[in-house]
Amino acid sequence: MAGRRVIDKLAPPSPHRRALLRLCAALAVPLVPHAPLHAQTIFTGELAAPRPVAVLFPDLPEPVRKVFTDIIGGIEEQLHQRVQAWPLTAALDPAELGAALRRQGVRVIIALGRQGLKVAEALDPALGLVISGISSLPDGDRHTGICLSPDPALLFTRLRNLAPGVRRVIVVYNPQHNDWLLRLAREAARLHGVELAALEALDLGAAARLYQSAFAAADNRRDALWLPTDPTTVDETTILPLVLREAWNRAVPVFSSSFLHVRKGALFALYPNNIELGRNLGNLATAMMTAEPPPRGLLPLREVYAALNLRTASHLGIAAGPAVQRSFQFLYPEP
Structure with a gap:
């Protein structure tokens, strides 16, 4: 308590x-x-x-x-x-x-x-x-x-702490919005010893197809999916429900740059302090x-709080005991 x-x-x-x-x-x-x-x-x-x-x-x-x-x-x-x-x-x-x-x-x-x-x-x-x-x-x-947009280095640090077995991060992004962010992400992935599978999509249709093929080939023991802040590839109405449904069914960790996605099923997110x-x-x-x-x-x-979905963590077999919970400023659902 x-x-x-x-x-x-x-x-x-x-x-x-x-x-x-x-x-x-x-x-x-x-x-x-x-x-x-x-x-x-x-x-x-x-x-x-x-x-x-x-x-x-x-x-x-x-x-x-x-x-x-x-x-x-x-x-x-x-x-x-x-x-x-x-x-x-x-x-x-x-x-x-x-x-x-x-x-x-x-x-x-x-x-x-x-x-x-x-x-x-x-x-x-x-x-x-x-x-x-x-x-x-x-x-x-x-x-x-x-x-x-949270620093990818901070996101990858949280990911490795929660799921140290992850070796590859998949991200679908629109280079017109986030080319600069992916430059940072590639360097952060290299420093954290993970492969960054960056897939470019310029419209919703291309994004949906890339997500479907990515999930079909994903290995939930070593792969995770990152949702950046991107109006094309992380469309809240069509793309997000598809991604979170597939991630739950296939037990693939999803982490996000948006606090809102934690309440909808993403494992964790970082949001502004x-x-x-x-x-x-x-x-x-x-x-x-x-x-x-x-x-x-x-x-x-880099001035961030962190949110964790305890239900998703349990579904993925991730231990989120008191020590882990204390490192997050928002827990969903609230214990």
Whole structure:
């Protein structure tokens, strides 16, 4: 019971879990109706001047809004000062926003989500830009920031700890979304002594066929399947149910880059620790204001929590005793 209490304290509260369920969709929805242009201050400590960092984020209702306010809270804790936090509205005037940022002496913008990036790119190009709240970006090498896709090295470490017999990881991906992530995954697989079987698919039909052939040839004693964040190859409506059904029937471990998939049957997943993500974004923003700013390129998410499906672990014959459970922040179903 003591261990369970520890897990409960670390696990996201129920509204936060629901927020995760809607986050990916929320980041892509149109901006909400017009509201007066103003910044919202999240930090509750002493106000320090000047405030050279501003955050742009989608103006969405709770519980999704808490994801962004947690990230902003981490940024402010790292900077030890308030930031200008601007909720984005449909009728936002970039010129008006740019003027407001100049009045505040802002030097760096942290843009959250695709909405935040779109608005930031319309502002003064002399402003430093750090991005996050995005799982992947085809032209990510043009930007500096941290994406929401967990570092493959962290995923493979968890996999080897749970299923040390795994020797091959199968992944179906769309290179238009995740070519950069697969470069990291190949290096991580090499360091962990596993083979990475990376299969390219540009549409749903190709992805479905590749999964079917992969499962037909899979050896559940040595193979595992990774579900990256990919709208083509991990389509929630058609692909995911097919994959999880086949994985259960064939006892093939499936691990994921999405918290939501654990509740649906994946063995484990990694998901954002939003406060720590904010702290690291604050570090990048600080570095942007130095003579040697950080190099361009998106970093994978390394500030993570971990979720484990106990029912799936039992089905696969994986021992998930108290010591293993304590290493995860969310357990499903809850013991």
